[in-house]
Each structure stands twice: as structure tokens, then as C-alpha cells.
Amino acid sequence: MAAPDVTIYEVGPRDGLQNEPETVPTAAKLELIQRLGLAGLRRIEATSFVSPRWIPQLADAADLAGILPALPDVVYSALVPNPKGYERFREAGGIQVAACFISASETHNRKNVNCSVDEQIERIRPVAERCREDRVPLRSYVSTVCGCPYEGAVSLDAVVALVAKLLALGIEEISLGDTIGVGHPGQVRELVAAVAAETSLERIALHMHDTYGRALANVQSGYEAGVRIFDTSLGGLGGCPYAPGASGNVATEDVVDLFERAGIETGVDLDALVDTTAWLERAVLQRPLPGRVYRARLGAREHARGRESA
Ligand code: HMG
Ligand code: MG
Numbered sequence: 001m002a003a004p005d006v007t008i009y010e011v012g013p014r015d016g017l018q019n020e021p022e023t024v025p026t027a028a029k030l031e032l033i034q035r036l037g038l039a040g041l042r043r044i045e046a047t048s049f050v051s052p053r054w055i056p057q058l059a060d061a062a063d064l065a066g067i068l069p070a071l072p073d074v075v076y077s078a079l080v081p082n083p084k085g086y087e088r089f090r091e092a093g094g095i096q097v098a099a100c101f102i103s104a105s106e107t108h109n110r111k112n113v114n115c116s117v118d119e120q121i122e123r124i125r126p127v128a129e130r131c132r133e134d135r136v137p138l139r140s141y142v143s144t145v146c147g148c149p150y151e152g153a154v155s156l157d158a159v160v161a162l163v164a165k166l167l168a169l170g171i172e173e174i175s176l177g178d179t180i181g182v183g184h185p186g187q188v189r190e191l192v193a194a195v196a197a198e199t200s201l202e203r204i205a206l207h208m209h210d211t212y213g214r215a216l217a218n219v220q221s222g223y224e225a226g227v228r229i230f231d232t233s234l235g236g237l238g239g240c241p242y243a244p245g246a247s248g249n250v251a252t253e254d255v256v257d258l259f260e261r262a263g264i265e266t267g268v269d270l271d272a273l274v275d276t277t278a279w280l281e282r283a284v285l286q287r288p289l290p291g292r293v294y295r296a297r298l299g300a301r302e303h304a305r306g307r308e309s310a
Contacts, residue, residue, distance in 0.1 A: 004267035006259055007043060007229040008252060009175075009205060010036055014045040014079060015249055016237030018055050020285065026060045028284045030067055035279065036234065037071035039272035041252070045231075046095060048079035049088040065092035077139060081113055082123040086130055098131055099175075100124045101141040102166070104159045105148035108179065112143065121165055128169040139173040140166045141207060145191060146183030160194045173203050175231055178218065181211030181247065185221035192225035205229035208250045210236060215250035216258060223264075230255055235277040235289030251291030253277065274298065 013033055017024050024032075029047070036044055046068060052059035061078065068076055077097035080086045089098055102120045103109035109117045124140065131138040145159045163174055176191060183191075188206070195204055206222040206229070208215035219230055233249035256268045274297045281289050288295075 002265075004042075004265045005228070006223070006264055006266055007205075008041060008255060008266050008268055009043040009045070009229055009231045010041040010234065010252060011045045011207070011231050011249055012036070012233040012235070012237045012252070014047055014058070015231075016233045018048060018057050019238050019248075020057055023057045023059075024284055026064050026067075029060070029064055030069075032276070032280055032284070033076075034069050034071070035272075035276040037069065037074040039276055040266075040268040041273075042073050042267060043075050043077065043097075045099065046076045046078055048081075049085035049092070050079055050081050062088060062092040065089075065094040068094045080127060083126050083130070086127045090130075090134065090136075097137045097139060098127065099139040099141065100127055100171075101143060102162065103143040103148070103179075104154050104162050105144045105151045107150035108144045108148050111150070117162070121169075124166070124171075125169055128171060132170055137173070138171050139175060139205075140171045141175045141177050142166070143177040143179045145176045146178040146187055147180060149180050156191060156194055159191065160198060163195055164198050167199055167203075173205060173229070174199075175205035175207045175229075177207040177231075178209055178215075181209035181215060183208065183218050184214055185217045188218045188221040189225050192222055192227055196226065201226040202228065205231055207231035209238075209247060210250050211247045216254050219250055219255055220258065223259075232256075234273065234291070235281065235294050236291040237280075237289055248290065251289075251294060253291045253293040253297070257293040270297070274301075 047061040047064050048058045049061050076095045077099045078095045080089050080098040080100055113120055144154050148154050206227050208218045232252035232255045234252045236248040236251035238248035256266045256270050259266050277294050
């Protein structure tokens with residue numbers, strides 16, 4: 001099968017489920033991930049090797065990693081905040097890509113990982129060294145690139161300087177996170193242009209949250225600026241536990257539909273994805289998920305069923 005034109009990087013099992021009030025059982029996480037893989041998602045962030053005291057929802061990371069299905073072309077990743085997390089990730093096996101994270105603003109970084117930005121760089125450094133020795137691909141998130149829930153505006157220079165530091169550590173892919181969804185398309189265009197001066201855009205992903213309803217516009221702006229990797233979450237599931245008021249990531253269905261309608265291939269089967277989100281909503285979470293294309297597709301299905309039975 002030819003490679004799709006864009007990479008949809010599914011973060012629902014991690015960014016979504018880390019934020020659920022109730023911990024989802026491991027068996028349901030496994031089924032979710034399997035369904036996502038079968039729907040054509042090729043990169044799936046499965047879980048986090050963070051402190052179970054901080055994120056109890058993902059305390060089963062090692063158990064889940066040990067039973068993840070080997071699906072053709074599917075690459076799994078997991079969050080790794082520090083060397084301890086990397087040891088747990090390696091011991092568990094089953095996940096190919098490690099993903100560390102750091103914020104462009106001091107206060108969010110402290111709330112999220114309990115240290116300064118410089119200290120977090122020093123925690124990432126040995127993880128990057130180990131990844132190089134072990135030939136494990138390493139991604140890093142940079143959070144709060146468009147604004148911080150505690151400090152407000154975040155300067156473009158601070159983001160670019162942090163991206164440069166991470167690149168110098170040998171990190172292969174950097175995902176720029178609009179953690180609280182305050183970014184706007186012009187800001188994203190400027191951000192991508194500034195980062196493109198540091199590295200090839202093949203190594204840059206956009207991770208947009210939809211708090212203010214602009215995530216899809218920001219994705220479009222990022223695409224036009226040359227980005228080809230987009231982090232999304234099925235049904236718009238998620239948020240950030242250390243960013244008050246942050247809503248979910250841009251919905252996978254919305255991004256897939258946006259691209260496919262423009263003739264840009266994602267490799268994702270939208271019908272199978274809608275089935276997966278409907279299953280998650282009804283069988284696991286028992287609450288409605290907000291994704292717009294998801295809700296529209298469900299509505300259209302119900303309408304068609306009503307006409308058939310009339
Ligand atoms: P800390 O308390 O400062 O850690 O937490 P510490 O080094 O002082 O250790 C304290 C205890 O935690 C020790 O245990 C360590 O062994 C243990 P004790 O001796 O007390 O029994 N510990 C660990 N246990 C398991 N796994 C580990 C680990 N590390 C230490 N990896 C730490 C520091 C980073 C661990 C903590 O702050 C943490 O886990 N934070 C994670 C927060 C998080 O997961 N946030 C959400 C993900 S980020 C996000 O959503 C944003 C993103 O989507 C992008 C965007 O939207 O912007 C990625
Ligand atoms: Mg996020």
C-alpha cells in the first residue's frame with residue numbers, strides 16, 4: 001500500500017484516557033488500540049510510563065505494553081518523562097517509540113513534571129542517550145507553544161530555542177503542542193516558519209487541542225505551512241490534567257475528513273473509526289464524545305436507519 005500523504009498520529013489512548021475521571025480497564029484499552037490499528041491508524045500513542053501517583057489512569061502501562069497486538073505497519077509510542085520512565089518502558093517491551101515532554105513555559109512545566117524547564121532538559125538528556133544506544137526512536141513534545149494556562153503568552157523565541165535544544169539532544173521528531181487550544185492560524189503559520197529555520201518539517205508534528213474551536217483551522221494552517229504529521233484523538237477525547245480547562249485534542253475524524261475531502265490521503269477508514277468511537281462512547285465511557293464529524297456521521301447513520309425501517 002502506498003504511503004498516505006499525511007500521518008495521523010493517534011493520541012486518544014494516552015492523551016485521552018489520562019484525563020478520564022474513571023480508569024478504563026486494561027482489556028478495554030487493548031480493544032480500543034486494536035480497533036484503531038484495524039481502522040488504519042499507523043501511529044498510536046498507547047500509554048505513559050509516568051508516575052502512577054500523578055496519572056493513575058495509566059498505571060497499567062507495563063501490563064498493556066506486554067499484550068499490545070503486533071499489527072502490520074502499526075508503530076506504538078509511549079510517554080517517558082525521565083530515566084526511570086525509560087527503564088520501565090524498556091522492561092515492558094512491546095512499544096517501539098519513546099516520547100518525552102517538556103513545556104515552553106516554566107509554570108506549566110513545573111505543574112506537569114515538577115521541575116524547571118532546564119531541569120527537564122537534563123532529565124531528557126540521558127533518555128536521549130539511552131535511546132541512541134538502544135536504537136529506539138525518540139519523539140519529544142513541546143507543550144504550551146501557543147500560550148500557557150498560568151503565564152499567558154509564550155514567546156516564539158522561547159519555543160524555537162527549546163526546539164533547538166531538543167534537536168541538539170538528537171531527538172528525531174518534535175510535536176508542537178497547543179496544550180490549551182489558544183493558538184490561531186496566523187500564529188501557527190509563524191511558528192512553523194520559525195521552526196522550519198531549525199530543521200526539516202518532516203520532523204515536526206502539530207498537536208492541537210480544540211478548547212477555543214480553532215484546532216482544525218490550525219491544522220489546515222500547519223498543513224499549508226508544510227507540516228505533514230498531525231496528532232489527533234478519536235472523538236475529540238482528552239485534555240491535559242495539568243492545564244485547567246483544556247479540552248480534548250482535535251478529533252481524528254475531523255482531521256481525516258478535512259484531508260480526505262481535499263484529496264489528501266490519510267490511510268484511515270473513516271467508517272471503521274466512527275464504529276470505534278461509537279463503541280468507546282457506549283461500551284466503555286458511557287458519555288457522549290464531542291467530535292463534530294463523528295457526531296454528524298452517527299446522526300446520518302441513524303437517519304438512514306430510520307428511513308429503512310419507515
Ligand atoms: P516527581 O515526584 O518529581 O519524581 O515526579 P521524583 O523523581 O522526585 O520521584 C518521586 C517518586 O516517583 C519516586 O518514588 C520515584 O521512583 C517515582 P518513591 O521513591 O517515592 O517511591 N517515579 C516514577 N515512578 C514511575 N514512573 C516514573 C517515575 N519517575 C519517578 N517515570 C514525574 C516527576 C515526572 C515522575 C511526575 O511529575 C510525573 O509523572 N508527571 C507526569 C505528568 C503527566 O503525565 N502529564 C500528562 C502528560 S503531558 C501532556 O498531556 C501534554 C502533551 O499531550 C502535549 C500537549 O498537549 O501539550 C504531551
Ligand atoms: Mg496533549
